[in-house]
Amino acid sequence: MVLPTDTVLEIGPGTGNLTVRLLEYAKKVIAIEIDKKMVDALQNRIGKLGLEDKLTVIIGNVLKMELPHFDLCVSNIPYGISSPLIAKLFLNSHKISFRSATLLLQKEFACRLLAKPGESDFNRLAVNVGLVASVKFLMNVSKKEFVPCPKIDSSLVQIQPKLNRPYINLDEWSGFTRTCFSKRNKTIRSIFKQKKKIIELYEKSQSSSISCKSFEFEDLASDYDVDDDNEYDSGDLSTRNLELEGQNSTKILRFKHKIFRILEDGGFGEKRPSKLSIEDFLCLLELFNKEGVFFH
Numbered sequence: 001m002v003l004p005t006d007t008v009l010e011i012g013p014g015t016g017n018l019t020v021r022l023l024e025y026a027k028k029v030i031a032i033e034i035d036k037k038m039v040d041a042l043q044n045r046i047g048k049l050g051l052e053d054k055l056t057v058i059i060g061n062v063l064k065m066e067l068p069h070f071d072l073c074v075s076n077i078p079y080g081i082s083s084p085l086i087a088k089l090f091l092n093s094h095k096i097s098f099r100s101a102t103l104l105l106q107k108e109f110a111c112r113l114l115a116k117p118g119e120s121d122f123n124r125l126a127v128n129v130g131l132v133a134s135v136k137f138l139m140n141v142s143k144k145e146f147v148p149c150p151k152i153d154s155s156l157v158q159i160q161p162k163l164n165r166p167y168i169n170l171d172e173w174s175g176f177t178r179t180c181f182s183k184r185n186k187t188i189r190s191i192f193k194q195k196k197k198i199i200e201l202y203e204k205s206q207s208s209s210i211s212c213k214s215f216e217f218e219d220l221a222s223d224y225d226v227d228d229d230n231e232y233d234s235g236d237l238s239t240r241n242l243e244l245e246g247q248n249s250t251k252i253l254r255f256k257h258k259i260f261r262i263l264e265d266g267g268f269g270e271k272r273p274s275k276l277s278i279e280d281f282l283c284l285l286e287l288f289n290k291e292g293v294f295f296h
């Protein structure tokens, strides 16, 4: 709910259909718009309504700027930037001071964001956002509601930052969830079975140190469904991987056994990423980190 004391951030106001409504309720609206022609039309329209004192327009790319302070974000965003924009709002800083973001999203993207552990379409996007925020479905909006009619349906969702968000290094979390969702429907054991993965983790674990800092966390959603399930397949090992393996074969073997011990002792070997809760992922990452296995 927009309160009369609220500063509302609107991303991509266009010519201001939503802005006009927001200005009715909010104390102030800050609109970020990339297209200068849209900004001229918006300012013209708001000026005619005598509401220009309540509106601040920032011209530019929302993904490339520091965001101003705001209480709520309410936006019909360009769907192409959904993932990096949500990352920017919720994952690039530990200090979040706004109450919620109510966003119109492409329906399929909203479904992925709303997927729950155990549902077949539970995915890396839902895990990464679910770590730091709660997502609520508000309503579907048919493409027929828009003129001209687009090809896709939309859904309105509200994303609220969690008050008790875990104090965790998000680069590490991102690397970990990327690994876990590299084969979404396989067991965790088979995901960690690939030689290439073991060597990569070995190298990262030699150089990594964990701290809880701010992040550039744009790659929020990608899952890679690789079907290479062969433990001994070294066909796609890079020269660097082969060099490392040559110099450290005993250490890498020990590292691999350590990974498998962590998985089996923790009871994770037989589980599938699409069935794990966020608490399960946090627990597994903690087990790995405690034993010196790192993902970034």
Ligand SMILES: C[S@@+](CC[C@H](N)C(=O)[O-])C[C@H]1O[C@@H](n2cnc3c(N)ncnc32)[C@H](O)[C@@H]1O
Pocket: 011, 012, 013, 014, 015, 016, 017, 018, 032, 033, 034, 035, 038, 060, 061, 062, 063, 075, 076, 077, 078, 079, 081
């Ligand atoms: C889907 S339209 C929404 C228009 C308007 N809010 C409405 O509801 O009619 C998205 C708007 O976002 C703007 N836009 C696209 N990419 C942007 C970016 N990276 N930063 C800021 N604005 C952007 C476009 O110019 C366009 O006006």
